[in-house]
Amino acid sequence: MAGESPIDATRLPAPVLLHDSARAPNPRRVRIFMAEKGITLPARDLDIMAGAHFRPEYRALTGTHHVPALELSDGTVLTETVAICRYLEAWRPEPNLMGRDPLEAARIEMWQRRMEFQLLQPIAFVLRHSNPAMAVLEQPQIPQWAEANRPRVAAALADLDARLAGAPYVAGDRYTIADITAIVAVDFMRTIRQPIPEGCAALAAWAARIRARPAVAATDPARREAR
Amino acid sequence: MAGESPIDATRLPAPVLLHDSARAPNPRRVRIFMAEKGITLPARDLDIMAGAHFRPEYRALTGTHHVPALELSDGTVLTETVAICRYLEAWRPEPNLMGRDPLEAARIEMWQRRMEFQLLQPIAFVLRHSNPAMAVLEQPQIPQWAEANRPRVAAALADLDARLAGAPYVAGDRYTIADITAIVAVDFMRTIRQPIPEGCAALAAWAARIRARPAVAATDPARREAR
Numbered sequence: 001m002a003g004e005s006p007i008d009a010t011r012l013p014a015p016v017l018l019h020d021s022a023r024a025p026n027p028r029r030v031r032i033f034m035a036e037k038g039i040t041l042p043a044r045d046l047d048i049m050a051g052a053h054f055r056p057e058y059r060a061l062t063g064t065h066h067v068p069a070l071e072l073s074d075g076t077v078l079t080e081t082v083a084i085c086r087y088l089e090a091w092r093p094e095p096n097l098m099g100r101d102p103l104e105a106a107r108i109e110m111w112q113r114r115m116e117f118q119l120l121q122p123i124a125f126v127l128r129h130s131n132p133a134m135a136v137l138e139q140p141q142i143p144q145w146a147e148a149n150r151p152r153v154a155a156a157l158a159d160l161d162a163r164l165a166g167a168p169y170v171a172g173d174r175y176t177i178a179d180i181t182a183i184v185a186v187d188f189m190r191t192i193r194q195p196i197p198e199g200c201a202a203l204a205a206w207a208a209r210i211r212a213r214p215a216v217a218a219t220d221p222a223r224r225e226a227r
Numbered sequence: 228m229a230g231e232s233p234i235d236a237t238r239l240p241a242p243v244l245l246h247d248s249a250r251a252p253n254p255r256r257v258r259i260f261m262a263e264k265g266i267t268l269p270a271r272d273l274d275i276m277a278g279a280h281f282r283p284e285y286r287a288l289t290g291t292h293h294v295p296a297l298e299l300s301d302g303t304v305l306t307e308t309v310a311i312c313r314y315l316e317a318w319r320p321e322p323n324l325m326g327r328d329p330l331e332a333a334r335i336e337m338w339q340r341r342m343e344f345q346l347l348q349p350i351a352f353v354l355r356h357s358n359p360a361m362a363v364l365e366q367p368q369i370p371q372w373a374e375a376n377r378p379r380v381a382a383a384l385a386d387l388d389a390r391l392a393g394a395p396y397v398a399g400d401r402y403t404i405a406d407i408t409a410i411v412a413v414d415f416m417r418t419i420r421q422p423i424p425e426g427c428a429a430l431a432a433w434a435a436r437i438r439a440r441p442a443v444a445a446t447d448p449a450r451r452e453a454r
Binding site for chain 2: 009012013063064072074076078079080082083084086087090091101102103105106107109110113114140142144145148159163
């Protein structure tokens with residue numbers, strides 16, 4: 001949007017409802033993003049293990065079966081985690097989580113996507129193709145595909161540890177959406193019994209710092225279940 | 228970047244070199260995006276079938292093995308197709324391909340990501356796990372994973388056809404980055420011998436229109452090889 005006049009965020013349609021799912025990683029990314037900005041919204045929890053996201057009403061609303069989805073006051077329904085976050089960033093610009101200028105925005109997006117494709121997605125493949133409980137969501141389950149992704153998770157963790165040995169946050173010198181994707185992925189490793197490897201001191205220290213953020217702690221599914 | 232002052236694109240670091248690969252889909256997405264904006268850049272072609280992207284020099288430059296990568300005049304190296312495109316959109320705002328306001332930008336990003344995750348990625352999984360020539364890039368190859376993705380490609384094509392029966396372009400009423408991702412994916416189906424299904428008239432008509440665009444035609448690997 002370079003070259004355009006500044007957007008008046010107060011004239012944008014307001015977010016009115018989040019279609020959420022308590023234990024899934026993508027909705028948690030949006031919940032953390034909202035909490036960092038102080039956005040609170042009504043949420044409707046979908047029981048994805050019972051297939052709620054495949055019901056015709058949900059498909060008619062969103063055009064897909066993806067969760068989360070964000071409804072706006074003008075009737076727009078957005079899916080795709082990062083598209084939802086980018087809209088919320090425009091609607092509530094502070095604290096900035098996606099970049100203050102085009103160069104920073106591109107760097108943050110690069111790191112965000114690396115976390116998504118290199119770390120979160122392989123973790124999800126391991127879970128969905130190795131855990132019998134996931135058979136309701138993933139057909140066919142292919143155990144060899146789960147196994148092929150375990151070393152990719154390990155490689156992504158080693159790369160991330162190396163990155164965090166040289167930078168305090170995933171995208172550089174400040175907390176951004178790239179850290180949100182990364183901590184959601186790292187926490188989601190519980191589902192595949194993959195700990196942070198012992199040698200990854202920079203990654204472990206970063207995870208402890210990020211998990212101490214109120215927005216991150218409040219959305220931790222392990223803490224919720226311990227209540 | 229809502230609420231910020233307008234960016235003066237002339238003050239941004241200029242793109243100076245594209246690390247490219249002639250037949251791979253992601254670099255083609257960037258080449259089409261640049262051609263639509265009239266951006267011409269020196270390019271360095273990486274022979275990915277010979278593993279050029281795994282050489283230490285490339286890793287040292289980009290921090291990864293991903294292609295494409297864009298070098299800027301200030302020394303920044305960006306990877307990740309969409310991050311590169313978003314930077315180029317700021318540097319050369321017209322014609323606009325990623326949205327003129329936050330709501331349009333979010334819709335376009337949603338559709339772009341649907342094309343990426345629902346269509347392009349399953350096609351790539353089929354190719355990489357079924358074609359013996361891809362064994363140099365994909366280890367282990369898992370034929371069952373290729374087969375599991377064939378019906379996902381078919382489902383994505385049916386969804387896209389239904390979308391294009393109701394809208395002239397993927398993201399709505401005008402040509403955007405979502406069309407670029409989609410046409411690159413559809414053309415990439417040649418590698419898995421998947422045609423546009425006979426019943427998909429809206430998809431076929433859209434593909435013919437998009438392929439006639441000079442930026443798309445000029446980057447078609449089939450045409451290049453026919454020369």
